[in-house]
Amino acid sequence: MTRKKVSSQKEEKKDKAEFGSAIAQICEEKGISKEKVVETIEAALAAAYKKDYGKRGQNIRSVFNEVSGSAKFFLVKEVVDESTREFPIETEEDDEEQSKESKKISFRKEVKNENEEEKIARFNPERDLRLEEAKKIKKDAQVGDIIETELEQKEDYGRVAAQTAKQVIIQRIREAERDAMFEEYKNKEGEVVNGVVQRMEGRNIFVDLGKSIGVLFPSEQIEREDHRIGQRIKVYIANVDAGSKGPGITLSRVHPDMVKVLFELEVPEIFSGVVEIKSIAREAGQRTKIAVFSQEEGVDPIGSCVGQKGTRVQAIIDELNGEKIDIVLWNENPEKFISAALSPAKVLRIDLEEGRKEAVATVPEDQLSLAIGKRGQNVRLAAKLTDWKIDIVGVSPGGEEINPEEVAKKESVENIEKTEDDKELNEKNSQNKVESTDDLKDAEKINSSVETEKSVDDESKEETLK
Numbered sequence: 493m494t495r496k497k498v499s500s501q502k503e504e505k506k507d508k509a510e511f512g513s514a515i516a517q518i519c520e521e522k523g524i525s526k527e528k529v530v531e532t533i534e535a536a537l538a539a540a541y542k543k544d545y546g547k548r549g550q551n552i553r554s555v556f557n558e559v560s561g562s563a564k565f566f567l568v569k570e571v572v573d574e575s576t577r578e579f580p581i582e583t584e585e586d587d588e589e590q591s592k593e594s595k596k597i598s599f600r601k602e603v604k605n606e607n608e609e610e611k612i613a614r615f616n617p618e619r620d621l622r623l624e625e626a627k628k629i630k631k632d633a634q635v636g637d638i639i640e641t642e643l644e645q646k647e648d649y650g651r652v653a654a655q656t657a658k659q660v661i662i663q664r665i666r667e668a669e670r671d672a673m674f675e676e677y678k679n680k681e682g683e684v685v686n687g688v689v690q691r692m693e694g695r696n697i698f699v700d701l702g703k704s705i706g707v708l709f710p711s712e713q714i715e716r717e718d719h720r721i722g723q724r725i726k727v728y729i730a731n732v733d734a735g736s737k738g739p740g741i742t743l744s745r746v747h748p749d750m751v752k753v754l755f756e757l758e759v760p761e762i763f764s765g766v767v768e769i770k771s772i773a774r775e776a777g778q779r780t781k782i783a784v785f786s787q788e789e790g791v792d793p794i795g796s797c798v799g800q801k802g803t804r805v806q807a808i809i810d811e812l813n814g815e816k817i818d819i820v821l822w823n824e825n826p827e828k829f830i831s832a833a834l835s836p837a838k839v840l841r842i843d844l845e846e847g848r849k850e851a852v853a854t855v856p857e858d859q860l861s862l863a864i865g866k867r868g869q870n871v872r873l874a875a876k877l878t879d880w881k882i883d884i885v886g887v888s889p890g891g892e893e894i895n896p897e898e899v900a901k902k903e904s905v906e907n908i909e910k911t912e913d914d915k916e917l918n919e920k921n922s923q924n925k926v927e928s929t930d931d932l933k934d935a936e937k938i939n940s941s942v943e944t945e946k947s948v949d950d951e952s953k954e955e956t957l958k
Contacts, residue, residue: 515558523703524668525674527924530556536657537563543653545646549618553640566640569621573635577615594940678732684753687743689723696938699727699743706741710735714745714777717813726811728753746776751817754808756784761796768793770822777815781833781873783822789883794819820877826851830882833874837863840887860886 515533519526538554542636546552551568586809619834633639649657680843685704687699695718697708719725727743728750736742744750752769767786768782774780797819798805805817820832827842830851855863862872863884875882 496582502918517664522669524665527666528666528672530558532668534660536561536660538565539660540649541565541646541655542651543656545643547618551619551686562645564645565643566642569619569636569639569641571617571623571626571633571637571639572620573623576635577613577620579615592693596660636726645843646740669778670734670737670739675731677701677704677729677739677741680729681732681740682729682749682753684726684728684750684757687725687727689719689721691721692719701741702729704739704741706743707742708745712742712744712746714813714815715941716777726754746774747776747781747953748772751780751782751808751812754811755797756916758804758807759797759799761786761791761793766791767796771877771879773873775869775873777813778871779816779818779873780812780819781818781877783820783829783833783877785822795823818873826878826880830874830878830880833877834863834870834882837870848881849879850883852883852885853877854885855888857886857888860884 495665515529518524518529534554537556538552542550544553553568555564555566557563572944574943577826621639623633623635626637626639629639629641630637634720647924671753685701687701690698690700690705692698695710695713697713699706699708706727706729712730725745727745728747729741730744730747731742732739733742749772751774752772755769756763761766762769762784766788767784770783770785772782784797786793786796787938807820809815809817818836819834823829823832827847830842830853831839834853834855837852837855837859839855843854845851852951853863862870865873871882871884
């Protein structure tokens with residue numbers, strides 16, 4: 493008897509150890525906390541107990557002991573009164589045939605106001621407990637208190653109860669896994685992460701982030717950027733929403749903050765806070781302007797971002813597929829900041845209208861097109877960077893102001909004239925080719941006639957000799 497008892501205790505300890513290791517394994521694989529797993533087990537045990545030994549409408553709670561592997565069950569009831577529940581009105585019937593069911597039940601409605609009636613929850617003896625009865629169990633019981641009564645422990649469960657417990661565990665584990673995944677990626681909003689292009693559906697690109705899948709919509713993709721399945725790319729986590737099948741993760745490659753995060757990853761001075769990024773203006777795939785500043789003496793913020801021989805900024809440019817990046821020095825003085833923002837153009841003077849936040853930048857005539865940029869890109873990005881409306885005015889060497897619109901018209905006229913000149917030159921070249929071709933044909937004709945005459949002379953000479 494003693495040996496059997498000892499062996500049964502060893503087996504029981506072994507089962508408990510295996511159960512504990514199974515819980516730990518689920519926590520590690522699914523990324524769920526231990527408390528969530530235990531809560532899931534308790535919900536499954538309560539569902540199984542209610543299926544075999546409980547009644548419909550009962551609220552049963554279980555408490556699972558991780559060490560012993562046992563569970564306790566409690567019937568949970570809420571203390572209620574007339575203000576929170578509809579109570580049945582009992583009326584006696586005189587009919588002798590209904591002696592066993594001698595009570596007729598009707599329910600009272602509580603009037604909320606004069607115009608409308610609202611039904612409140614009916615009293616359920618399986619879930620609710622009258623205040624008078626609750627005070628017998630707990631003297632200081634009040635409406636809204638929860639009274640728990642311990643139930644008899646059971647160890648034998650049927651097949652249906654076991655199946656119910658299994659379904660509860662699967663569902664709860666999935667929900668916990670989704671919640672854990674949502675929390676993880678919600679905390680990563682605003683970060684740049686590595687991903688692998690998994691598939692493409694239309695213009696939407698699905699990127700595998702490791703534990704979940706993110707979507708790169710067409711509006712969040714850089715134009716003229718090609719992707720292929722299996723390609724590793726860096727993406728910016730723009731937004732994370734909770735979904736029924738997992739977190740909905742919206743990715744981006746065009747967000748201005750993506751450039752900021754890339755600089756934080758590439759430049760230690762920015763990551764540590766020695767160099768601060770004040771503002772960013774970006775037109776994804778084409779050009780970005782970034783304003784930097786440092787309060788530390790002896791630190792060159794622009795040099796820190798550029799790196800030795802441009803290695804740091806070049807790494808970011810390569811990641812963005814050749815997107816141009818202008819790094820300028822931020823300044824509290826709007827005039828100096830606007831002048832720097834219009835680089836690489838040289839600015840002669842800045843006139844400010846602070847009330848309307850408008851600025852007029854005067855530049856030399858030969859710098860006018862450079863200040864405006866291709867299709868106005870340079871001045872547009874400078875305006876976004878500084879948050880000022882900027883107008884450009886050119887000045888000739890004689891001091892005369894030049895309207896940028898006139899310069900644009902002049903350039904367009906010059907382009908048209910150049911195009912016409914190119915057309916005339918092409919026409920002349922084609923004519924020359926035709927003439928040369930005709931000359932070549934004439935020369936061939938002459939050569940062929942000469943050869944024919946020569947052959948005739950040779951034949952006549954042969955006849956004479958004969």
